[in-house]
Amino acid sequence: MKCPPFSYHRATDVADAVAxxxxxxxxxxxxxxxxxxxxxxxxxxxxxxxxVDVNRVPGLDGLVVRDGVLHAGALVRHxxxxxxxxxxxxxxxxxxxxxxxxxxxxxxxxxxxxxxxxAELPAVLRACDGAVHVAGPGxxxxxxxDELFVGALQSSLAxxxxxxxxxxxxxxxxxxxxxxxxxxxxAIVSVAAARFGDRLRVVVGxxxxxxxxxxxxxxxxxxxxxxxxxxxxxxxxxxxxxDPPSDLHGSAGYRRxxxxxxxxxxxxxxxGHRTPEAA
Numbered sequence: 103m104k105c106p107p108f109s110y111h112r113a114t115d116v117a118d119a120v121a122x123x124x125x126x127x128x129x130x131x132x133x134x135x136x137x138x139x140x141x142x143x144x145x146x147x148x149x150x151x152x153x154v155d156v157n158r159v160p161g162l163d164g165l166v167v168r169d170g171v172l173h174a175g176a177l178v179r180h181x182x183x184x185x186x187x188x189x190x191x192x193x194x195x196x197x198x199x200x201x202x203x204x205x206x207x208x209x210x211x212x213x214x215x216x217x218x219x220x221a222e223l224p225a226v227l228r229a230c231d232g233a234v235h236v237a238g239p240g241x242x243x244x245x246x247x248d249e250l251f252v253g254a255l256q257s258s259l260a261x262x263x264x265x266x267x268x269x270x271x272x273x274x275x276x277x278x279x280x281x282x283x284x285x286x287x288x289a290i291v292s293v294a295a296a297r298f299g300d301r302l303r304v305v306v307g308x309x310x311x312x313x314x315x316x317x318x319x320x321x322x323x324x325x326x327x328x329x330x331x332x333x334x335x336x337x338x339x340x341x342x343x344x345d346p347p348s349d350l351h352g353s354a355g356y357r358r359x360x361x362x363x364x365x366x367x368x369x370x371x372x373x374g375h376r377t378p379e380a381a
Contacts, residue, residue, distance in 0.1 A: 108151060112155045115160070119264055120238055120264065121239075124239050126150070128261040129150055131150040131154070133155045134156055136212075137200070137208040138208075138213075156176070156264065161175065164178075172269070175268075176266050178211075179209055180200075180210070184196035184199075191273060192226055194278045195222040195226045196222065198222050198278070199221075211265035211266075214268065217256055217257040220289050221307065222278075227270065228248070228303075229294035229295065229315075230247075231246070232268065234250055234268050234269070237266045238263035274298060276296050278292070279365075279371065289307060290351050291360035292306070293305070293307070301324075302322050302323070308346070310346065330370075336369055337362045341358045
């Protein structure tokens with residue numbers, strides 16, 4: 103299908119992009135990788151009046167680690183994220199995104215702004231208790247993962263705002279697992295697990311409108327290694343903590359069962375993986 107008509111603006115810097123969004127009066131969209139937006143345009147599920155292209159905005163494609171936190175620009179491509187070794191959990195999750203053609207164009211900020219609860223990177227952001235930096239007409243602000251995602255394909259970003267950077271704390275240990283019917287499909291259930299000292303964060307994607315942070319009570323504190331029995335207990339607790347919907351991809355019970363299995367896989371991986379700094 104053909105896209106609906108729109109105006110095109112190539113932004114020269116962040117201020118120019120924000121000004122163009124403001125001038126669009128709520129009818130503008132950021133164009134970066136276009137891997138989510140362009141299909142919506144082709145199906146006419148989105149009809150923005152203006153596309154603001156930020157691909158040539160300088161300074162938005164860097165990756166640097168400072169004080170145990172990966173600072174990534176909004177235009178970091180999935181392929182770049184998958185190839186870096188500063189943040190192994192983000193690298194592993196990025197490798198599960200779509201196919202090579204999608205990873206070569208799709209961007210980190212684009213995935214987060216799209217807020218698909220089945221996508222890999224929103225789950226990683228929440229598992230790492232990360233944040234995004236946002237620019238808008240009123241200046242800049244910082245949004246934590248718990249604030250950014252508000253519903254399926256819904257974020258707290260205003261129509262006149264854009265993500266400029268992402269903070270991802272680097273965990274001491276990590277694990278990631280997902281199940282999809284075909285390679286490259288969106289996950290039916292995915293699990294990102296991150297350990298910071300004795301604090302364990304497990305996030306499940308595909309079971310709610312936002313990536314679900316598991317609340318296993320006292321089990322979230324790990325002052326020792328994760329034995330196979332402990333992994334099984336945590337996986338069962340994760341399955342009990344989710345309340346997934348039933349849809350054409352599977353029943354609620356099916357997703358709970360997948361949650362238990364994927365959590366067990368992610369935690370088993372976490373128990374054997376350490377980042378280079380924590381090894």
